[in-house]
């Protein structure tokens with residue numbers, strides 16, 4: 001189990017800090033450059049409907065700053081898909097989005113929203129992007145992802161992270177089991193499983209050790225940690241912990 005587990009660095013919250021003062025600092029281009037230099041495998045950005053962090057003009061700025069594949073997280077709306085079709089990111093990750101939420105709560109219910117998600121998947125696939133669906137680690141959602149023709153699913157680790165924070169050992173183990181089963185189920189169906197949300201130095205190991213996972217997307221913790229140690233050091237440490245879990 002030594003296969004390289006990719007690390008996608010989500011730089012949304014560099015933009016959150018920038019937007020707190022409305023200026024240009026800290027610059028997301030610099031964050032993308034640093035992540036590229038220190039071995040990230042991809043850059044993830046989420047253009048939310050309310051533009052609370054990444055803004056429209058940031059898309060091309062990030063593209064200009066890195067040669068890494070860009071993973072654009074997007075809601076299943078005509079506005080976002082139209083932007084995605086023009087931007088043509090390497091990967092398009094469909095996520096649920098509610099204006100009132102602080103962050104993406106829960107996975108996209110692709111089983112319940114099949115009729116909305118199907119044309120969205122087709123449009124981004126036709127635009128040349130690798131489509132990913134951000135879902136709960138649930139076999140029903142994975143079966144529908146296969147019907148939808150998604151080449152990638154990203155498993156939501158938010159519940160796992162919350163249980164970890166609460167010190168609920170039995171809950172953590174149960175959620176980890178769900179993640180492992182979901183990753184294996186996806187791989188069996190020919191879908192590449194990724195995972196992310198709420199991952200930290202403390203809780204990344206058991207997730208990174210799930211052998212079928214090909215990529216983790218990590219944002220908030222890395223940017224928060226960067227305040228203390230710098231972005232490069234934060235990414236390098238996360239990278240080392242992921243490698244350790246796979247060794």
Ligand code: PXP
Pocket residue numbers: 010012046073093095103104134154195196197198199217218219220221
């Ligand atoms: N993956 C997806 C699909 C997300 O929406 C997010 C949050 O933007 C993340 C991963 C990263 O989560 P966190 O910022 O908690 O590391």
